[in-house]
Amino acid sequence: MHKVAITGIGIVSCLGCDPETVGAALRAGRSGIVVDEERRRRGFRSPLTGVIRDFDPARVLSKKQRKTMPDFAVQAYAAARDALAMAGLGGDDIANDRTGLIFGCDSTCIAAIEQVELLRERGETMLIGSGQVFRSMNSTVTMNLNTLLRTRGACWTLSSACSSGGHAVGQAADLIAFGRQDRVICGGAQEINWESMCSFDGLGAFSTRVDAPAAASRPFDARRDGLVPSGGAAALVLERYDLAAARGAEILGEVAGYGFSSDGEHISVPSRDGLRRAMAMALDNAAMTPAEIDYLCAHATSTPAGDTAETQNILAVFGDKTPLVSSLKAMTGHELWMSGAAQVVYTTIMARQGFIARNLNFGEPDEWSARLRIVTETINRPPTTALCNSAGFGGTNASLVLRFPR
Template identity: 65%
Template structure:
C-alpha cells in the first residue's frame, strides 16, 4: 500500500542496561557486552531467579526536579531522558514541537510499583487524603505520554499502546502510519519498562526465568539448545519520526527510514506463540515497504531465550524467508527481555548498528537448537551494517509487530 509521505528517523535515545548514552550503548552492542546481573534483594526474597537487567549510572535527579518527578515513576523519567536525547540529536527546538502536528505515542503495559506504593501509603498513613495527589498519575499505564505531553507541550497525538511485549513496536508502527498518511508531521515515540522485583514476582513464579546464576552474563541464550528461560529487563527508548520532506527542508540529519509496519495476532494460545503469526506480520511489513524477503539483510529477532518462543520465531523466519539467508541476531542476548520497551529499543539498537557499520552478535550461542538450524545467526560482530532490516516483536495473547527499517 502506497502512502503519501516518507517517514524519516531524525533522533534516537535510550536509557538501557547497555548504557545511558548512545555511545555507551553502541559500544556494548559492538563488543557483545551483557547488561545482566544478580539482584541480591531477589535472592533474599526467595525468587527462583535473581537475574535481571541492570541500569547503571542513571539518576532521576539529573533530569527533573522533585516536583516534576512526583507524578512520574522511574521508567517515565527514563522515557523523558531518552526523549530529550532523541530531540537533541534531531535538532528540533522546543517551539518546533509545541503544535497540533507534533505528538507522542509510547508503548507500556503496566505500572506495578506505583499501584503498590499507594496501597503502602494508605496502610502507613491511615487515610486516603494523606496518600498524595501524584500517586494517581503514577499508577496509570498512560503515565508516560501524559507526563511527557505536559513537559514537552506537544498538542497532537498523546496516548499509550498496551499490547504486552509488542507494545513498543506497535507504538513506533502507529507513529509511522500517522505521519505517512499525513495526520501528523512528527512524533516522539518509543517504549518503556519498569525494572523492579515487584513487577516480576508473579512472572518468576511461573519458572519462566533463567536460573543460570553462576554466570549471569551468559544466562540469556537466544536460539541456544541449552537456554532455560528469559531474563527480565527494561529501561526506555525513544525515537523521533518526521515527515521526510519537512525534515529535509529544515536540514535535519536523516538517520534512516521506517518503510514498513506489519501486525497480526495469533488467535490461538494466551502464552504460546504460533508458527505463523510473526511471518504474517512480517509479510505485511515487507509489502508496505515495497521489498521482497531477499532485500532484507538483517533481522533483529524478538528471541527472548525461551524454549517455545525461540522455536516458534525460527519457524516463522524460515517460512517468510524461504530460500533467503539474512543475518540474524537477538539483542536480548545482551539486554535480557526489555518487555514493553523491546520493540522500540530494537529501532534504536539497529539504527546504532547502521551508524557504526556493524551487526551486533547473538552472544552465548554455543550449540544451536535444532529448530533454528539453517538460520544465519550471527555469533560474532559482523563489520557490515544493515541496509534493510526487519524487526520482530511479539507478546502474550499472540500480538505481533514487525517493522522495516531502511538506511
C-alpha cells in the same frame, strides 16, 4: 503516502544511557545482566535481571516534576529529550498540533504498590499524596511527557504486552505516512524493579543460570533455559521525510514498513503463523521482497518454545536463505514493553556506527535455529535494510522494516 524518516534516537538501558555507550556495548558483546540479591532474599526462583547504571533521575527533572512520574517515565523523558536534541528540534518546534507522542507501556506496578503501602502506613487516603494517581496509570509516560514537552497532537499509550514498543513505532509511522502528523516522538518504557516481576518469575519462564549471569540469556541456543527480565526506555523522533530533509536534519534511517497480526490461539504460546503474517505485511507495506532484507533483529527472548516459534515463522517468510539474524536480548535481557522500540534504536545505532551485533551466547544450535544465519561474531559493516520483530502475550505481533542510508 509520505516517507517516514528517523531523525533522533534516545536510550536508557542496561547497556548504557546514551547511543555511544550502548553502541560500544553492542559492538563488544557486553552484557548488562546481573544477579539481584534482593530478589534472591525475596524468594525469586531467578534473581537475574538487567540493571541500569549511572542514571540519576534527580539530574533529569526536579523533585516537583518527578512527583507524578515513576522511574521508568523519567527514563522515557530522558530518552525523548536526547532524541529531540539529536533531531535538532527545540520546544517551539514541537509545541503544535502536528507533533504527536505515542509510547508502548503495559503496566506501572510499583506505583500501585506504593499507594497501598502509604495508605496502610498513614491510615487515611488524603495522606497518600496527589502524585500517586498519575504514577499508577498505564498512560503515565505519555501524560507526563505531553505536559513536559508541550506537544499538542496525538498523545496516548499503547498496551500490547511485549510488542507494545514495536506497535508504538509502527502506529507513529502510520500517522505520518497518512499525513495526520508531521512528526511523532515514540518509543517504549519498562519498569525494572523486582515488584513488577513477582508473578512472571512464578511462571518459571526465567533463566536460572545464576552462576554465570552474562551467559544466562541464550536466544536460539539449544541450551537456553529461559529469559532474563530487563527494562528502561527507548525513544525515537519520526518525521515526514520531506520536511526533515527541507530543514536540513540528518536522516538516520527510514521506517519503510509496518506489519501487525494476532495469533488468535493461545494466550502465552506463540503460533507458527502469526509473526509470519506480520513480517509479510511489513514487507508488503515497504514494497520490498524478503531477499532485500540483509539483517533481522529477532524478538527471540531465550525461551525454548518462543525461539522455536519465531524461527519457524522466519523460515516461512525467507525459506533457507535467511538474512543475518541476531537477538540482542542475549546482552540486554528481555526489555518487555519497551523491547520493540529498543530494537529499532539498537539497529539504528548499529547502522550509524557501522556494525551488526552478534547473538551473544549462541554456541549450539537446535534443529530449527541451525537453519538460520545467526551472527556469531560482530560484523564490521552496517545493516542497510533491517526487519525488527516483537511479539507478546495474547499472540500480538509487530514487525518493522527499516532502511538506512548507504
